[in-house]
Amino acid sequence: MQGILQFSFGNLYFSMKLTASSQNSRLLHKSRIIITCAKGIPPFLREEVLSLGLPVLSLGVASLETEGTMEEAMRLNLFVRTGQRVLFLLEEFRAQNPDELYSQLSGIAWEDYIYEDGYLCVTSSVDNPTIKDSRFANVKSKDAIVDRIKKKRGRRPDSGPERTGAVIDLYWKEDWCQVYLDTSGEPLYRRGYRKIPLKAPMQETLAAAVILATSWDGHGNFVNPMCGSGTLAIEAALIAQNVAPGLIRNNYGFMHLKSFDESSWKKLTKMAKTRTRGSFQHKIIATDISPEAVRAAKQNAAAAGVERAIEFAACDYSETPVPAGQGVVVLNPEYGERLGKLKELEETYKGIGDFFKKKCPGYRGYIFTGNLELAKKVGLKAKRRIPFFNSNIECRLLEYDLYEGSRSSGKGF
Numbered sequence: 001m002q003g004i005l006q007f008s009f010g011n012l013y014f015s016m017k018l019t020a021s022s023q024n025s026r027l028l029h030k031s032r033i034i035i036t037c038a039k040g041i042p043p044f045l046r047e048e049v050l051s052l053g054l055p056v057l058s059l060g061v062a063s064l065e066t067e068g069t070m071e072e073a074m075r076l077n078l079f080v081r082t083g084q085r086v087l088f089l090l091e092e093f094r095a096q097n098p099d100e101l102y103s104q105l106s107g108i109a110w111e112d113y114i115y116e117d118g119y120l121c122v123t124s125s126v127d128n129p130t131i132k133d134s135r136f137a138n139v140k141s142k143d144a145i146v147d148r149i150k151k152k153r154g155r156r157p158d159s160g161p162e163r164t165g166a167v168i169d170l171y172w173k174e175d176w177c178q179v180y181l182d183t184s185g186e187p188l189y190r191r192g193y194r195k196i197p198l199k200a201p202m203q204e205t206l207a208a209a210v211i212l213a214t215s216w217d218g219h220g221n222f223v224n225p226m227c228g229s230g231t232l233a234i235e236a237a238l239i240a241q242n243v244a245p246g247l248i249r250n251n252y253g254f255m256h257l258k259s260f261d262e263s264s265w266k267k268l269t270k271m272a273k274t275r276t277r278g279s280f281q282h283k284i285i286a287t288d289i290s291p292e293a294v295r296a297a298k299q300n301a302a303a304a305g306v307e308r309a310i311e312f313a314a315c316d317y318s319e320t321p322v323p324a325g326q327g328v329v330v331l332n333p334e335y336g337e338r339l340g341k342l343k344e345l346e347e348t349y350k351g352i353g354d355f356f357k358k359k360c361p362g363y364r365g366y367i368f369t370g371n372l373e374l375a376k377k378v379g380l381k382a383k384r385r386i387p388f389f390n391s392n393i394e395c396r397l398l399e400y401d402l403y404e405g406s407r408s409s410g411k412g413f
């Protein structure tokens with residue numbers, strides 16, 4: 001049996017012939033798609049999903065619900081900058097306990113989705129009174145899936161914790177289970193360019209959300225003192241050149257499903273490549289006091305293919321060259337988790353206020369920090385305080401308008 005799948009993206013129109021192996025009726029139809037993200041990010045993810053022409057059905061604390069086909073799930077993996085995992089709903093059912101879970105999962109035709117000689121990982125989020133440890137739910141689910149495949153195909157796939165093959169995600173709350181294909185596999189913040197992470201790097205998806213929160217879109221300069229491993233500058237360069245973040249990586253969960261149609265993925269990536277902009281009129285500047293950090297940031301930028309879009313220098317933040325004109329200056333200083341470092345950091349935050357006032361008139365200044373007491377030392381009044389989370393630490397992106405002759409309000413933060 002063969003079929004034709006048609007969809008459009010912008011003014012480009014796609015029509016694909018579906019082979020017998022990709023004929024999996026469940027995956028050709030629209031289903032609910034959940035995109036997970038870090039807390040604070042849903043409003044930015046919402047804008048991204050809408051700009052891709054997909055509906056936003058609801059926003060959660062750390063997720064967004066949309067709907068679409070598997071093709072659209074692939075598109076989300078390719079283009080979304082701020083999401084972490086794109087989960088495609090496969091089935092939902094009631095299960096009170098692990099035996100009912102096993103029995104319900106055994107009724108799904110896993111042999112149509114997963115290769116018997118492939119590799120499988122099961123992840124879960126469980127809130128059910130019969131389950132003390134979600135790893136038990138993972139094992140029970142994995143057993144149901146591989147037992148079914150063995151029964152139907154005579155051999156069972158390998159399984160384990162690595163998310164490099166097919167990934168199935170179970171969401172089990174009380175007696176309601178939802179089973180998702182994790183089309184991302186490895187989370188999307190692993191873009192694949194950070195070869196040298198250094199200490200306290202920002203997740204790539206968080207860095208992208210921070211840039212979207214500044215509304216910087218490549219018009220104006222992007223100045224990033226204290227660049228560390230370069231994440232903010234690299235994400236800025238990807239945005240400025242309209243590079244789809246998913247182009248950098250070459251492994252996704254959906255590639256390990258039987259439904260994967262390589263030719264349609266190639267068409268999508270080819271189309272994404274035609275939309276990239278080679279040249280960039282403004283400057284992206286990344287500096288750090290540590291020459292080792294600057295070396296790592298350069299290598300990471302090279303791995304992302306954007307090293308030529310960024311000017312690097314090893315210097316104190318206060319010596320960062322700020323081009324005349326307009327743009328944004330974004331700093332992510334340390335927040336001082338260790339006692340004793342705090343006094344030193346107070347001076348640094350105070351110095352950032354002076355740097356903003358003296359060297360950045362005409363720019364919008366931003367500080368991303370998890371320590372609001374330290375932020376008070378900046379001595380400028382923040383115009384906006386945008387909440388984010390870095391791992392479990394509640395953070396703020398503080399925005400300062402830096403007019404010619406900006407002055408301390410005298411009240412600090």
Ligand SMILES: C[S@@+](CC[C@H](N)C(=O)[O-])C[C@H]1O[C@@H](n2cnc3c(N)ncnc32)[C@H](O)[C@@H]1O
Pocket residue numbers: 197198199200201202203225226227228229230231232287288289290293315316317318332333334348
């Ligand atoms: C929290 S890290 C930044 C992490 C970065 N956002 C990333 O994704 O890798 C802070 C950085 O500030 C740098 N730094 C500390 N004091 C500095 C100073 N006085 N001038 C310039 N850089 C400084 C450190 O070397 C470190 O790389």
